[in-house]
Amino acid sequence: MGEKSVEQPEGFGERLLGLLLDRAQQMPPQLIAPLIAEEVARIGGRDVSILLQDYAQELLVPLPGRKLHVSQPQPVADSPAGRAFLRAQIVEVPQADVGVRMYLPLLDGSDQVGVMALTLDTVGDDDRRLLRRLAGLVADMLITKNAYTDQFFLARRREPMSVSAEIQWSLLPPLTMSLPQVVVAGNLEPAYRVAGDSFDYALNDNVLHMALIDAMGHGLDAAVMATVAIGAYRHARRVFISLAEKYVFMDDAISQQFGPDHFVTAQLMHLNIATGEMELVNAGHPAPLLIREGRVVRQLESATTLPVGFGGELPRVKEHTLQQGDRVLCYTDGIIEEHVAGGEPFGEERLIACVNRLGEAPSEGMRADLRRLSHTLKRERGGRTSDDATLFMIEWRGGAADHLAVLD
Known part of the structure; x- marks a missing residue:
């Protein structure tokens, strides 16, 4: 040969x-x-x-x-x-x-x-x-x-893994999906002890459906609640059309199964990969960050919605329009609430500073960039991850939907 x-x-x-x-x-x-x-x-x-x-x-x-x-x-x-x-x-x-x-x-x-x-x-x-x-x-x-x-x-397992982490990893879709129009990538920490954080996505025709969740508590209880939330989300995604209906279905499932003292924060999105039009429901999460040309330009705000399980009203859906090349960074509160030296929370300003600093370097692709961000944030937090800390990023590339090439 x-x-x-x-x-x-x-x-x-x-x-x-x-x-x-x-x-x-x-x-x-x-x-x-x-x-x-x-x-x-x-x-x-x-x-x-x-x-x-x-x-x-x-x-x-x-x-x-x-x-x-x-x-x-x-x-x-x-x-x-x-x-x-x-x-x-x-x-x-x-x-x-x-x-x-x-x-x-x-x-x-x-x-x-x-x-x-x-x-x-x-x-x-x-x-x-x-x-x-x-x-x-x-x-x-x-x-x-x-x-x-x-x-x-x-x-693949390099150290003992908790039962809750085994459950969460079995729930996840592939960590990366890369298509000519859109790229998604996710990351869970701590990998071997994660409990209540999870994410899910699916591309149906031109609409990317995405959910990021954080179940209250720690350990197996949080993992079980996250499992119900993701299962309810997937069922709703395959039955309903609107983003608001997904929230209501998940809310009913959590409240009926676990009662009024339990909840799951959630971020739900629809992204039209042909037009860049995005719908957002934010139920208790930090607002996603809009990244353009490597820098955070603003938060993607949405109307206040109660966490899933509290029996909130039908949520109001916030609409945003992305530009080609825009990235949307979603994260759970474990990223910014971890305490650093001196006892103060890591905070959103430090997160944004890390994103901007890394954005000055040439991109090596979504998965590489998100992995580098995750590990940089962990170092900046002193190597500690006492709560679940999840990142999920979307990059909208736009363009015609009939390309057959897979890019990253």
Whole structure:
């Protein structure tokens, strides 16, 4: 394989991808990666590794398995594997002895699953084309098999995880969705102890539906309440049309299940990805921040609405219009209420200052930018996250809705 032959890579590609597709349905999870390693070895590839992102989004950890090369975890922030992961691009590193180490992002649609690494003696365009397609198929298989094995979860978990955190992670949609018209990315802290925070989204036709919630309390009680809130939201999203009706349905579900002393703060949005028109209901959350050209220009205010579960009146929906390239940053109160040195809350002004400072650097894509913001905020808070602290960002890019390319 390499630049010497044009026909061989394509023929091999058909055989390799066809073999994987033919056997995927009946293949047990533990045999996927060894099969890939075997096939790559037949054309000169070696030291195949599958690296998955840990739950704290700090490391890419090797998936153990027969015939796989298991190395040390690679930092997401500063490694070739991390660059491939964050930028969703192939990264090639020439080796001191012979060959090229290739790092290929594993993309399930537009969500980054991890990275596949391997070494080839020489690399040509045919190799890159085939391996990019192979990486896409591997990512799809990992997502499919993840539904009925704990193998991938255990590889990603770097420390003990609370029951409430297990519940919350099982609720989440993919952390990133990237389309030509819109990009979304979310992040949960503390990754291994999160309880009441969660988010959800869905793109139905031209409307992006989004919800960010924070259930009162801590531990398992908060996780159970968040589960009911997200379940009610999804049901309402699939039945009702208006944003106000979603709020009412969630409010009824929480009040009937938990009584008048329990509540969930929520932020609900509709974004028309063709026009940039946004509807917002804010039920007890800090107002989202509108970011334009890397700087916070204002808060997206909305009419006062009681938290979900208090039996509030039908909420008034606030309308906003985004410009192409605008970002909307939503966050839970754990971000700004954490106490820093001296005992004062971190506060919104510090949050805005961090966003503006990071916005001065070139963007590396939504997921990379949000991850960098999350870790910067944690450092600014002295490394403490005593309450759930969640970030969720939307970038509206606009443009025609018939593009087929996936961008980030």
